[in-house]
Amino acid sequence: MSAGDTNIAVEAGPPEARAKAPAVTPPRDIRPWLILPAAAAVLIVSLLPIAATLFFSLQQSPGGFEALMADARLWGAARRTLLLTALALPAELLFGLALAGIFLGRMPGKAVFVSLLALPALVAPVISGTTWRILFDNDYGPVNYILGWIAGGAVMALWTNDPDFAFSAILIADVWQWTPFMFVLMLAALSNVDRSQLEAAAIDDAGPWRTLYGVVLPAIWPAIAIAVLIRGLDLLRLFDVVWVLTRGGPEAQTETLSTVAYERLIDGSETSATAAMAFAVLVVVSLAATLALARLGRER
Amino acid sequence: MANLVISGLQKSFGKRNALSGLDLTVQDGEFCVVVGPSGSGKTTLLRAVAGLERVDAGTVAFDGEVVNDLQPRDRNVALVAQSPALFPYLTVFENIAFGLRARGITRAETIQRVEQAAEVVGVYDLLGRYPRKLTDGECQMVAIGHAIVRDALLFLFDEPLSRLDTVRREAMRAALKRLHQERSMTAIYVTQDQMEALNLADRIVLLRDGRVEQEGVPIDLFERPASRFVAGFFGPLKMNFLAGTVARGEGGDAVRLANGGMSVPLPPNRLPKDAADGSAVMLGLRPEHMMRAVRVSPPDGTLRYEAEIELIQPTGSRVRATFRMGGEPVVAELQAHDVSAPGEKVSIDINLKRATLFDAETGKALSPTASASASALVDGASPAHVEDSAG
């Protein structure tokens, strides 16, 4: 139950009784049938890949983890993926917060704005990549045109040919698409900050920084945490946008972990090294996410 | 209607014992009020009777039939919980009517019953509203309406009037009393308000730590408390407790107060036979059993005490006057004009015939020697003057 329950119906009986509430759980005999299909699906989806990747990583020789160590391409991709994450995540968070700041407080028509601004986050990343490919076109894309208009002279950025520009293109596309994600979350979290606490801080004559630090930050901390978790993991497995924008090019200079894994899957090459990497990533991600979620979604 | 027999009920939540061997019988048509401090098991008791909690041990029986394994819906009880649980997506009318159709009541009769119940609890004008538009108090009334609209065997009320303002509360109390007279409901009614308890109860049950401490007609718990706990619980004015030891002598029995050694003479046979000389006791004196001395000599069984009033708390036509006896503060309820200012010296007659003695260790009340209870009232015990040995 949420902390701020409506005044209509709160608990019935002492807190421990409420927690157990045996009267309202489905009866023992039905329960397994309700859970079984879902449990089976979850088990398959979570355990099978781990087992399979482990299996495959030990297949060939040189064995998976040794081959992994020697795999320059994979490490390059890993480095790049991390770099992308490290750049995109803070950018999206900050821009999202800034956007949220615009909409805090009464604003007629706010809902319309928010819905429209949320669109990029729900559109398929594949479509986002396609769109930006057209936008970033060296010769005909509006991006170069707008940049030229700003810079005062013709700009010919080689978005598709130059590795650094290509990297930036991916970054920009991602930030464009997911800043609204951060925006929606931050706006909701900020709007939920306890008004009475803010008023108390105002009465205590706490300056804007004190209020921010003491009242706002603790209140929106879970939102930031889950947003960073979700987006961080999304970035680590970035595929769609990269694949469509650059195919990992030029010359494999913008590959991410997932694109490498995908290409290898298609080739059928280096399976054990890839599997080893996959296994490591899966285990780490699963553990981290489970623990984080269990802690964040704490029973109230 | 049915009679309810609860026997040996046990229920714990983890390490906490909510009910530890509770026995209670409620007769058919009896309005039984349950009181007790927080955590004494009142809510758990109601939930267990309703079937919302499975008990660890003991039985609940309606009309002799054990219902432990019956689902709530089959027990045909009505429960008004502590916080009103209304359906936010239903109107007040629909909330009150909830469940009637499931029991096969026709639409026409439903309307009639709901309107009737709504009138009794005073929400007739709110029938079309939704709960979010109601105050807490109104929500509670709707919940009560929902309970009384049924032909339940047993009514369970968990502090139903706690969220109402005083005026509404008294009106509702009267309405419930009237309802009980008309319908003769078998009910268990939990409340923290003692006035309410005394008002509504056919019988009062005091719970403590998941067990029945004492039960009986209201006057019994007031006049003849079984233990110090009971005595200290009741009465808007708390009973005064003075620690002392038993002093038996040829001139009669007395309690020697711990603080200062003052000797309070007791009416004859006030002590049970087996009370040993020197055993530790608590002397319980109710403020209502003290009055300003009017006669020249104190009446039988009365202790006349020269008190120096320390504190005066007016309560309308009366005052609560605090003075010291044996160094301990004692509160007496006097008439307003009896005392005017702190520091005044007043002669107070303390009726020792109504005093209660408690074993200092167990807290249990010490009942007078059997033959004495009648004679204590008529015996012409010689008046006793007090010499305060401390000064």
Place this chain on the structure above:
Amino acid sequence: MVWLAARYALALAALVVFLFPLYWLLVTALKTPDEIFTYPPVWWPRSPQIGNFIALFGGSDVRAIVNSLAVALLSTVLAVGMGTAAAYAIARPGLGARLFAGWAAAARMAPPVMIAFPFFLIFAGIGWVGTMAVLILVLTAFNLPYVLWMMRGYFRDVPVALEETALVAGLTREQVFAKVVWPMARGGLLATAAFTFVLAWNELVFALVLTQGAATTLPAQLARYGEQPELWGRIAALGVAGALPIPIALGLMQRRLARSLSLGIVRG
């Protein structure tokens, strides 16, 4: 007052920035090829052509769209059905329910490629690759944890006191579900179903790995176009088609958007 005006101005600016790419996509789909390949760019076509959209129906694109619809709908229905049932069963505490649900949600966080990898190898071994059924199964399993996690939250939001009131009032368990739990949870169900549909509809990697040719979905089709600038008009049209369900889904989610996006941590 001035500040409010400034906020609206900033809001409009943000709108322009964030909607411009989508606008460009739509506009590109409506242009003729010369309008696409000119510099300076054409901001609005002289006369919008729907030719590109019609061209979609000619080839394999329309089949991809239909496939996407089928896959997304079926996997959503399955995931929502199974997930909601399980969520109701584990809604109240106990059973290590929260840990189970958390593990389930975490399973969704793994990179699809890493999951698709072993699935592909296994299915290839059985000879089952390339069909829509496989994709539906995998997507159902992949999205089910999300449904489970979210619906558990929505069920837990139904106050126990209400269920108890209904029980005491004489309703059977089934009636309690139908008359108390369902009315209060169905809004959440709708939002969850809409979001799950979007997840399935947008999904690329599994579709790329597990389906080809006739069984492929819209995102995979789009990705496979690759570098063919001459087809940009048609590609853009396909992209627009792929974006169409989004506003509908948004409408269904209404005020539950933040909650759906944040796995229930942030209440809108």
